[in-house]
Amino acid sequence: MKLAIITGISGQDGAYLAKLLLDKGYKVLGVIRPNRNRELSGLNFLEIEEKVDLKELDMLNQKAVEKLVEEYQPNEFYNLAAQSSVGVSFKKPVATFEFNTISVINILEAIRLKSPETKYYQASSSEMFGNIGVENLPLKESVLFNPASPYGISKASAHWITVNYREAYGIKACCGILFNHESCLRGENFVIKKIIRTALEIKSGKTDVLELGNLTVQRDWGYAPKFVEAMWLMLQQDDFKEYLICSGEVTSLRNIAENVFEKLELDFDKHVKVEQSLMRNVELDIIYGNNSKAKKELGWDYDLSLNELIDTLIKDEKEYMEWKVKKVN
Numbered sequence: 548m549k550l551a552i553i554t555g556i557s558g559q560d561g562a563y564l565a566k567l568l569l570d571k572g573y574k575v576l577g578v579i580r581p582n583r584n585r586e587l588s589g590l591n592f593l594e595i596e597e598k599v600d601l602k603e604l605d606m607l608n609q610k611a612v613e614k615l616v617e618e619y620q621p622n623e624f625y626n627l628a629a630q631s632s633v634g635v636s637f638k639k640p641v642a643t644f645e646f647n648t649i650s651v652i653n654i655l656e657a658i659r660l661k662s663p664e665t666k667y668y669q670a671s672s673s674e675m676f677g678n679i680g681v682e683n684l685p686l687k688e689s690v691l692f693n694p695a696s697p698y699g700i701s702k703a704s705a706h707w708i709t710v711n712y713r714e715a716y717g718i719k720a721c722c723g724i725l726f727n728h729e730s731c732l733r734g735e736n737f738v739i740k741k742i743i744r745t746a747l748e749i750k751s752g753k754t755d756v757l758e759l760g761n762l763t764v765q766r767d768w769g770y771a772p773k774f775v776e777a778m779w780l781m782l783q784q785d786d787f788k789e790y791l792i793c794s795g796e797v798t799s800l801r802n803i804a805e806n807v808f809e810k811l812e813l814d815f816d817k818h819v820k821v822e823q824s825l826m827r828n829v830e831l832d833i834i835y836g837n838n839s840k841a842k843k844e845l846g847w848d849y850d851l852s853l854n855e856l857i858d859t860l861i862k863d864e865k866e867y868m869e870w871k872v873k874k875v876n
Contacts, residue, residue, distance in 0.1 A: 550619060554578040554606065554650075555627035556599065559732040560670070562589030564625060564775040565599050571779075575599045576619060578606070578628070589732040592870055606650035609657075616654075617661035623782050625668045626654055629702070632736055633674060636698035647701035648708065655712040655720070666782045667720040669709040673767070673793070673834060674699035675724065685837040688724065688791050706789075713787060721781045726793035726836050729860055730771035731867035739768060742804050743864045749818050750811050757818055760825030762801035767835035769794035770856055773849050780845040790841045796853050797835035806857050 551568050555561045556577030565575050577590075581603040590596040604611055606628060616624070629647045630636065636643040651669065658665045676686055677695035694700045712718040733740035738759070745757040769792075777792045808815040841847045851859070 548572060548574050549622040550574045550576065551623040551625060552576045552578060552615070552619060552621045553625045553627060554654075555629065555670075556601070557587055557589065558627060558631075559589060559730055559734070559771050560728075560775055560778075561625075561627050562593055562595075562732055563730065563772045564627070564778060565590065566593045566595050567772075567775055567779060569595055569598050573623075576621070577601045578604050578615070580628075581605055588871075591874070592732065592867060606653060607646065609653045612650075612653040613657040613661055616657035616665065620662045621665050623666045623668070624654065624658065625670075625778060625782075626651060627670045629670065631672075631698070632734075633696045633698045634736070636696050636701070640697035643697050644701040644704070647698070648704045651705040651708055655708065655718060658718055658720075659712065659716050663716075663718065665719070666787075667709070667718060668778055668782055669705060669720065669722045670778075671706045671709075671722040671724045671789070672699065672702045673724060673726040673791075673836065675703040675706060676834060679834070681833065684833065685795065685797075685835050686791065687837050688789050688840060710789070719782075719787050721784075721787040722789045723778050723781055724789060724791045724836075725774055726767040726769060726791075726834075728769040728771040728774040728792075729856070731860070731863040732771070738800065739803065739860065740864075742807055743860055744868070746807050746811050746813060746818075747861075747864060747868060749813055755818065756820055757804075758820050758822040758825065759800070759804065760822065762804065762821065763799060763832070765797050765799045765833040765835070767793045767795065767797050768803065768853070768856065769849065770851050770859060773851065777841055777845060777847045777849075780841075780847055784845070788844075790845065791836045791838060792841055792847075793836035793838050794849065794851065794853075794856070795836065795838045797833065798853055803853075803857065806854070807861065810857065810861060 677693040
């Protein structure tokens, strides 16, 4: 039985990845931060909390990370833990950079010293590309990074550290450059989750207004359960490379919000308010990617259209909200 360690297992990707690996017969160890309330609703919702082992660990403690890797000798190590909010990164740049980079160095050093055969996946982000020119769209793996936020800068640093350990020490490491990917397990502070949840609450009469920031931004949005399949596929290859994981389809935030409201038979103009305080210091106007390398080399079969994605997210969110009500009662 293969053993996989997942950091950030309490998050959206961690929960879906854990389920995928369990379904494939893996033993899964999830790493969570110490002295935190165990928010494991994603594992509970997917009915896998009792099937994974959990361990509290400070990822900034190098000795503790080395001890973890030495003890378990994992076949695969998926590092999904991060301060992942772009907005928060402007408010807490030092903490964002510290956690998102030093924790990665600690893991890579532990693998190098204690378990060099461990395969390592680093969760990189499309935010690393930043303010690239439209002539570079759709983005490919070869486009140079120009991050526009402390979060993007920290992820770019972690990305290159991972590449460096592969090239300098032969570590079996790769990075998945993921574009926006959504599900009902997304954090409450992420905009697509906010749009769908609030629209459903308006539909049920629980609230009346949805406040949003810049509606003109254009992004490449995908479905999280499909994206974690690409993570696993990357570690099943003989060669370890970087792959761009995205839907390949671009649309504006306004278009998504309007579609959600139309599908729920709600008046968009009546219920949606643009709130200036939600505007970011630096905003990327448009960014989308080309997923042909991942499809060709990994055999990744992402084929959800934007319309299918929105339908799926609404359906999943309804189920999740109903589940939360039953859980409370």
